[in-house]
Structures are given as C-alpha cells and as structure tokens.
Amino acid sequence: xxxTGRGVRVRAARPVASVGVEPAELVGLLAEPExxxxxxxxxxxxxxxxxxxxxxxxxxxxxxxxLRRLHTGGLIEDAPxxxxxxxxxxxxxxxxxxxAPADEPYGYVDPKVEQLVRxxxxxxxxxxxxxxxxxxxxxxxxxxxxxxxxxxxPEREVDxxxxxxxxxxxxxYVTVRRYLVDESLLDRDGGEYWRSGGWLxxxx
Numbered sequence: 179x180x181x182t183g184r185g186v187r188v189r190a191a192r193p194v195a196s197v198g199v200e201p202a203e204l205v206g207l208l209a210e211p212e213x214x215x216x217x218x219x220x221x222x223x224x225x226x227x228x229x230x231x232x233x234x235x236x237x238x239x240x241x242x243x244x245l246r247r248l249h250t251g252g253l254i255e256d257a258p259x260x261x262x263x264x265x266x267x268x269x270x271x272x273x274x275x276x277x278a279p280a281d282e283p284y285g286y287v288d289p290k291v292e293q294l295v296r297x298x299x300x301x302x303x304x305x306x307x308x309x310x311x312x313x314x315x316x317x318x319x320x321x322x323x324x325x326x327x328x329x330x331x332p333e334r335e336v337d338x339x340x341x342x343x344x345x346x347x348x349x350x351y352v353t354v355r356r357y358l359v360d361e362s363l364l365d366r367d368g369g370e371y372w373r374s375g376g377w378l379x380x381x382x
Contacts, residue, residue: 201271216244225260322363325373
C-alpha cells in the first residue's frame with residue numbers, strides 16, 4: 179500500500195497491459211451506489227479527489243473508500259493530476275461476455291480456403307492477416323470482393339469501406355489498402371481506385 183498526495187491509501191498500480199477485469203468483476207465493482215457515482219463523475223471529467231467529491235455529491239470519506247476499491251479492482255489508475263478511468267475495460271468485458279460466434283460460411287468450394295477465411299474474418303470484421311504471403315492473399319481476395327468490378331471509387335470511399343472491415347482490428351485500413359494495391363487486387367490512378375483482381379464467384 180502507498181499513500182498518495184491526495185491522502186488516499188491505495189495499492190501500488192499494477193501494469194496496465196497485464197490487468198484485465200472479468201465481466202463479473204466489473205459488475206461487482208459497480209454494484210455499490212457510491213462506486214457507481216464515482217465512476218459517473220469520472221466519466222464526466224472529474225480527475226481529482228476534490229472534483230470527484232463535488233460532482234458525485236459524496237463526502238470525502240466515501241469517495242476515498244470508493245476510489246480505493248476501484249483502484250484495487252483495476253478500473254482506475256493513477257495519472258498526472260489525478261486519476262483516470264480505464265474505459266476500454268468496459269468494451270473488453272462486453273467482448274468477453276459475448277457468446278462465441280458460430281462458424282460463418284462464406285461459400286468457398288475449397289474447404290481449406292473456407293477455413294482460412296473464417297480464421298481471419300469474423301462477423302464481417304478482419305481480426306488479423308496471415309504472415310505468409312500466399313495465405314494473406316487469400317484473405318485479401320475475400321476482402322476485395324467488397325468492391326464491384328468496373329466501378330471506380332474515390333480514395334475516401336475506399337478508406338470508408340476498408341474501415342468497416344478493420345474496425346477494432348489490429349490491422350489498420352491503410353495497411354490493408356497498401357496490401358490490396360501491392361497484390362494487384364486494387365489499381366489506382368488520379369485519386370481513384372478500382373478492382374483489378376480476386377475471385378468473382380465468392381459468396382458475399
């Protein structure tokens with residue numbers, strides 16, 4: 179335990195990268211009204227003990243107890259000038275609580291291609307790209323099926339279409355766009371892109 183300059187005794191912060199909060203733990207942390215009010219105050223921008231007390235309407239002792247529990251549970255951490263709420267944990271907990279997605283058929287005749295695409299594309303989202311070029315091209319050929327042959331797309335539209343694939347993905351849309359061009363699946367000229375490769379019989 180350490181004592182901060184705000185007079186609140188908390189545990190030493192654990193490394194953020196190694197700290198996760200299970201959905202049940204997150205619910206438990208927010209089960210008490212005082213802790214929920216503290217979190218609400220922090221969502222609205224309160225950072226210091228005094229700001230949290232003012233915005234939550236709680237007395238300083240109740241705020242200190244709530245902060246101590248939230249800090250121990252990994253939902254908040256020390257930051258310059260106060261505390262910070264680890265809002266990303268809510269999204270992580272939602273993902274962890276979601277049911278495992280069922281295998282999504284993509285309509286490829288070759289079962290190996292079907293299995294490879296399913297391994298890297300889930301619920302219309304790209305969850306990664308294979309390191310091996312041949313396998314990566316198969317996944318890219320699936321992605322390029324989004325683009326209609328013979329249609330020219332301005333770059334902003336291409337980026338929007340690729341962002342739909344890469345939302346919450348470790349691979350960004352710029353990287354995917356570069357791979358598509360490098361693999362001659364998309365061509366570009368004068369700020370426009372058009373499909374130049376890929377299968378035409380893949381199921382949408």
